[in-house]
Amino acid sequence: MPEPRFRKHDQVRFRFGTRTIQGEVKEDRGPIGVKGRRLYLVEFSFESQPESPSLIELPAEELQSVPAAVSSE
Amino acid sequence: MPSKSLIRWNGKRADALDEIVNAHAMVGGTERARRFATQQINYAFTALLSSQFQGFCRDLHSECIDQIVSIIPDQLQGFLRLELIWNRSLSRGNPHPGAIGSDFNRLGLDFWAGVYALDSRNQRRRELLQELIEWRNAIAHQDFDPVALGGNFNLHLARVKVWRSSVDSLARFFDRAMYNYLHGLLKVTLW
Numbered sequence: 001m002p003e004p005r006f007r008k009h010d011q012v013r014f015r016f017g018t019r020t021i022q023g024e025v026k027e028d029r030g031p032i033g034v035k036g037r038r039l040y041l042v043e044f045s046f047e048s049q050p051e052s053p054s055l056i057e058l059p060a061e062e063l064q065s066v067p068a069a070v071s072s073e
Numbered sequence: 074m075p076s077k078s079l080i081r082w083n084g085k086r087a088d089a090l091d092e093i094v095n096a097h098a099m100v101g102g103t104e105r106a107r108r109f110a111t112q113q114i115n116y117a118f119t120a121l122l123s124s125q126f127q128g129f130c131r132d133l134h135s136e137c138i139d140q141i142v143s144i145i146p147d148q149l150q151g152f153l154r155l156e157l158i159w160n161r162s163l164s165r166g167n168p169h170p171g172a173i174g175s176d177f178n179r180l181g182l183d184f185w186a187g188v189y190a191l192d193s194r195n196q197r198r199r200e201l202l203q204e205l206i207e208w209r210n211a212i213a214h215q216d217f218d219p220v221a222l223g224g225n226f227n228l229h230l231a232r233v234k235v236w237r238s239s240v241d242s243l244a245r246f247f248d249r250a251m252y253n254y255l256h257g258l259l260k261v262t263l264w
Contacts, residue, residue, distance in 0.1 A: 016151040033139040
């Protein structure tokens with residue numbers, strides 16, 4: 001069984017059509033994907049519609065981790 | 074071979090439900106105190122049963138989507154993933170039969186017809202699922218409508234066990250109905 005690679009609130013990037021989109025992990029759905037791959041529920045918004053977030057479930061291998069921003073203060 | 078969702082239902086989710094049954098058996102005290110305590114446990118059992126069954130249905134729906142999406146070109150997968158969980162009833166509300174049907178129907182089948190075709194007793198199980206959801210809502214909102222609940226507010230363990238048995242059977246038939254459908258549609262080895 002694949003180990004969790006992301007946690008809730010992690011920032012991730014993924015391909016969507018021709019673009020790369022950034023989103024936030026909302027839930028680890030567990031190893032319920034094809035051949036037991038782990039799925040994650042990710043929330044994201046299109047730049048032009050930040051007030052209307054969307055949800056998508058993606059396998060771990062389609063997600064890239066986004067390093068947390070370091071505060072300059 | 075069962076889906077990952079059914080394996081989880083029979084494992085972790087069943088264990089959580091068994092813990093409530095064990096708690097029920099361990100309640101002591103006077104007869105009156107015990108009756109009150111077990112009533113509250115039966116309410117908790119009902120709410121938990123509904124939520125675990127919702128979790129199973131949502132898992133199975135996600136698992137089916139991943140199967141469908143995995144056979145189409147990579148660059149198109151995102152659109153379909155987004156579309157198939159958009160506004161999903163099982164992500165927001167109770168697993169009442171209408172919600173289950175409308176979510177799974179969006180995968181291209183007549184879901185309940187497929188479930189009934191496997192075993193005609195599933196029609197009665199569907200009615201029992203609806204009854205479970207009505208009780209779950211009454212408990213969650215503390216609004217016990219005598220008409221909806223058949224005029225009796227006493228909830229006995231035996232009744233919750235009947236619901237559990239029904240949704241347990243439904244889980245197996247949901248799994249089988251989706252296997253049959255997806256295997257015919259995708260022509261690939263599933264799960």
